[in-house]
Amino acid sequence: MLKLSLIAWLLCSLAWRTMPTACRQTRPPPSIQQLLATQLQSYMDTKTRPCENFYQYACGNWQIQQKGQEPERQREREREAEHLLPSDTLGVIEASLNQRLERLLRRNNNSSSAEESCTFVEQMRRYYRSCKRLKPYNLKKYLLQLPPSNLTYWPLVGRGWRRENFDWITALGRLRLYGLNGVLLREDVMPRWDDSLAFSIYVNKPSRQETQPMGEGAIIELLLDIGQTKRAANALARLVDGFEHQLHRLQDIEDDEGPREMQLGYLATFLPQFRWLAFMQQIRVDAEIDLRSTLIIENIPYLRALSVLVESHMPDTICSYIMIRWLAFLKQQGPGEIARGECVASMRRAMPLASSWLIGQHFYDPDSEPEITSLFARLKRRFSQILSENRLRLSPPLVHILQQKLHAMRVQIGFIQTDEIEKVEQYHEGLDLNDHNFYGNQLNLLRLRVEATHRLLSLEVTGNSTESNLDYLAETLDGSNSSPLYVRPRNLVMVPHGLLQLPVWHRNITSLQQHAVLGFALAHEMAHGFDVSGIDYDAQGNIMGPVEEITTSKHYRHGILCMQKQMPSGSRWLNEKLADYEALRLVYESFFGLGAGRREPRDPLLPQFSQRQLFFISFAQFFCGRIPVLGPRGQFHSQVHLEHAVDELRVLETLANFEEFSREFGCEKRTKMQASQRCRLW
Numbered sequence: 254m255l256k257l258s259l260i261a262w263l264l265c266s267l268a269w270r271t272m273p274t275a276c277r278q279t280r281p282p283p284s285i286q287q288l289l290a291t292q293l294q295s296y297m298d299t300k301t302r303p304c305e306n307f308y309q310y311a312c313g314n315w316q317i318q319q320k321g322q323e324p325e326r327q328r329e330r331e332r333e334a335e336h337l338l339p340s341d342t343l344g345v346i347e348a349s350l351n352q353r354l355e356r357l358l359r360r361n362n363n364s365s366s367a368e369e370s371c372t373f374v375e376q377m378r379r380y381y382r383s384c385k386r387l388k389p390y391n392l393k394k395y396l397l398q399l400p401p402s403n404l405t406y407w408p409l410v411g412r413g414w415r416r417e418n419f420d421w422i423t424a425l426g427r428l429r430l431y432g433l434n435g436v437l438l439r440e441d442v443m444p445r446w447d448d449s450l451a452f453s454i455y456v457n458k459p460s461r462q463e464t465q466p467m468g469e470g471a472i473i474e475l476l477l478d479i480g481q482t483k484r485a486a487n488a489l490a491r492l493v494d495g496f497e498h499q500l501h502r503l504q505d506i507e508d509d510e511g512p513r514e515m516q517l518g519y520l521a522t523f524l525p526q527f528r529w530l531a532f533m534q535q536i537r538v539d540a541e542i543d544l545r546s547t548l549i550i551e552n553i554p555y556l557r558a559l560s561v562l563v564e565s566h567m568p569d570t571i572c573s574y575i576m577i578r579w580l581a582f583l584k585q586q587g588p589g590e591i592a593r594g595e596c597v598a599s600m601r602r603a604m605p606l607a608s609s610w611l612i613g614q615h616f617y618d619p620d621s622e623p624e625i626t627s628l629f630a631r632l633k634r635r636f637s638q639i640l641s642e643n644r645l646r647l648s649p650p651l652v653h654i655l656q657q658k659l660h661a662m663r664v665q666i667g668f669i670q671t672d673e674i675e676k677v678e679q680y681h682e683g684l685d686l687n688d689h690n691f692y693g694n695q696l697n698l699l700r701l702r703v704e705a706t707h708r709l710l711s712l713e714v715t716g717n718s719t720e721s722n723l724d725y726l727a728e729t730l731d732g733s734n735s736s737p738l739y740v741r742p743r744n745l746v747m748v749p750h751g752l753l754q755l756p757v758w759h760r761n762i763t764s765l766q767q768h769a770v771l772g773f774a775l776a777h778e779m780a781h782g783f784d785v786s787g788i789d790y791d792a793q794g795n796i797m798g799p800v801e802e803i804t805t806s807k808h809y810r811h812g813i814l815c816m817q818k819q820m821p822s823g824s825r826w827l828n829e830k831l832a833d834y835e836a837l838r839l840v841y842e843s844f845f846g847l848g849a850g851r852r853e854p855r856d857p858l859l860p861q862f863s864q865r866q867l868f869f870i871s872f873a874q875f876f877c878g879r880i881p882v883l884g885p886r887g888q889f890h891s892q893v894h895l896e897h898a899v900d901e902l903r904v905l906e907t908l909a910n911f912e913e914f915s916r917e918f919g920c921e922k923r924t925k926m927q928a929s930q931r932c933r934l935w
């Protein structure tokens with residue numbers, strides 16, 4: 254993913270501030286190019302030297318400008334809730350989408366457009382209204398609506414806790430039906446590794462991030478949220494925290510046996526302590542479970558160790574742990590702060606398919622599609638040349654395989670197309686949300702998603718490789734995030750409609766701006782097809798890529814090692830760094846061609862910069878973000894702080910690694926903006 258994360262980017266207010274009469278229609282409004290040129294300069298801190306810190310140079314005044322956009326009254330409130338200001342460009346885009354969606358949902362019934370008769374749009378309105386009625390958001394309501402099984406309630410909550418009737422597998426299965434995943438184990442419906450158009454259940458240990466202990470502080474906060482006394486919360490938090498740490502240690506268990514596919518019937522005798530049938534019965538409530546159906550278990554030693562660990566603890570601790578993680582999950586799904594358009598963001602998370610459709614229908618310019626497709630094709634052509642230059646000295650058949658993969662890679666605009674209204678309607682069939690029951694609505698929507706992904710298991714495979722079935726993504730898709738993504742099992746770059754807004758896209762923006770921002774984003778996603786994980790997948794999205802052959806290349810290992818050396822934070826971001834480095838070069842060379850000889854005429858709106866300099870400034874400005882103030886809820890803020898640091902570092906390192914950048918700005922050796930060693934893979 255390119256980037257995640259939040260206020261109004263009001264064109265008019267910008268025009269207003271720079272050209273006082275522009276919004277009064279006495280003069281024609283400024284063109285998009287004029288607006289963007291004004292904006293570009295306003296973000297820059299030209300007192301900083303570009304070769305010292307290019308991020309500060311390009312983004313130094315971004316934060317000041319964002320605050321300036323806010324009307325005075327809103328700014329007042331901002332001081333109380335500083336962290337709700339948009340933290341970066343994508344945040345600005347999301348916030349603007351949310352505002353426009355909110356206006357759309359508040360409009361009454363009299364609009365003539367076809368969608369007004371759609372029941373799913375009415376359901377969206379109901380969700381939104383039920384959210385607006387919330388005061389305050391009370392997590393305990395969820396616990397009351399959904400106990401861990403029919404035979405017991407939650408510990409501490411009410412009087413119905415029956416320790417002898419608690420069964421962790423049943424509880425996990427039941428909550429899995431409502432979207433919880435990655436707690437004690439992961440269960441996903443995903444494309445098969447060997448036939449990506451068919452689906453299988455994959456069972457695995459949770460990711461390292463998922464078992465990262467929350468810490469006693471965060472646990473106590475959740476317990477206080479559901480009305481526990483301080484004393485009870487402290488005592489319970491200590492128990493749960495102890496368990497969390499033991500669980501996290503199980504991450505070290507490697508999968509020596511390798512993934513295994515087995516029938517459910519066989520699994521019951523192979524791993525009797527792991528009562529998978531009880532789990533499945535909770536998810537597929539009205540389906541007869543076929544004991545011959547299979548699932549793929551990716552880490553059997555972990556599951557064995559997990560059963561032992563769980564059995565060695567009091568049911569109270571295990572149940573409380575599951576409850577805490579369930580609350581943390583729900584808190585993330587719900588509205589952050591009810592007053593602030595957060596209900597729309599929450600609706601986008603809860604109804605990703607419907608929201609994607611509505612955004613595509615209202616806020617997307619269909620004329621942009623051919624331009625984006627041709628931008629993508631240009632990037633592919635240049636990448637293809639790079640592959641045939643063959644810097645890694647791979648064998649010709651291997652290069653051919655990589656070329657085929659590149660050739661087969663597609664771009665899709667929008668998670669769902671605007672003409673697929675029938676499909677959206679069908680997906681929400683039978684859904685009956687209520688104006689007055691936010692908690693029930695939320696649970697219904699979560700369940701809808703999990704049921705839909707599990708229905709994919711019984712789908713007939715059409716064997717039609719042109720068909721791009723992204724339905725399985727609907728469960729995990731964050732509808733409130735417009736970041737593009739590369740879908741490995743589909744060999745597909747997906748660009749949400751929501752991304753195609755200013756300043757990323759407008760039909761009138763210059764070709765340079767198109768390349769520097771959207772072009773970079775597309776190239777970055779394209780490069781993920783050829784990163785360390787991407788090469789596992791072949792052109793059809795099966796895990797049958799030529800990894801072994803590629804990784805034996807000395808030049809490949811050298812390139813990877815070079816990037817690893819530049820990484821203070823371990824290998825977690827290796828693929829991102831790789832994609833950034835490759836993408837900048839790719840998009841730059843696609844736009845300017847090769848060689849530095851040719852000089853382009855300057856942009857009359859920004860004559861102080863060369864075209865190439867403008868390209869780098871536009872690129873960097875997409876990553877402008879705000880430096881957050883540290884507030885009382887330290888953890889949230891330090892996370893934001895980290896992300897910001899990541900953005901700044903990302904821009905600096907990517908540019909410092911690209912020789913054209915230092916040439917263009919005349920950076921001398923040993924300035925900060927020149928890496929001591931430049932890395933390149935492909």
Ligand SMILES: *[C@@H]1O[C@H](CO)[C@@H](O)[C@H](O)[C@H]1NC(C)=O
Nearest residue numbers: 282283284285286759760761
């Ligand atoms: C976009 O370009 C067209 C054609 O040049 C022009 O008519 C239109 O006013 C421009 N729109 C904006 C918002 O700049």
Ligand SMILES: *[C@@H]1O[C@H](CO)[C@@H](O)[C@H](O)[C@H]1NC(C)=O
Nearest residue numbers: 359360361362363369370375
């Ligand atoms: C919109 O129309 C539906 C039925 O067509 C009705 O139930 C609902 O109350 C109307 N909403 C408003 C705000 O008028």
Ligand SMILES: *[C@@H]1O[C@H](CO)[C@@H](O)[C@H](O)[C@H]1NC(C)=O
Nearest residue numbers: 359360361362363364365369
């Ligand atoms: C909605 O449409 C009806 C009939 O077309 C009209 O009588 C009514 O005033 C309209 N309501 C609003 C709020 O526009």
Ligand SMILES: *[C@@H]1O[C@H](CO)[C@@H](O)[C@H](O)[C@H]1NC(C)=O
Nearest residue numbers: 402403404423534535538539
């Ligand atoms: C649990 O209770 C619900 C609602 O009362 C019922 O629909 C469901 O069948 C019950 N499940 C089991 C396993 O008894």
Ligand SMILES: *[C@@H]1O[C@H](CO)[C@@H](O)[C@H](O)[C@H]1NC(C)=O
Nearest residue numbers: 714715716717718719720721
């Ligand atoms: C695959 O789908 C395309 C487009 O939907 C269709 O034209 C083609 O006939 C299909 N091929 C097969 C083998 O079903």
Ligand SMILES: [Zn+2]
Nearest residue numbers: 254255829832
């Ligand atoms: Zn990425």
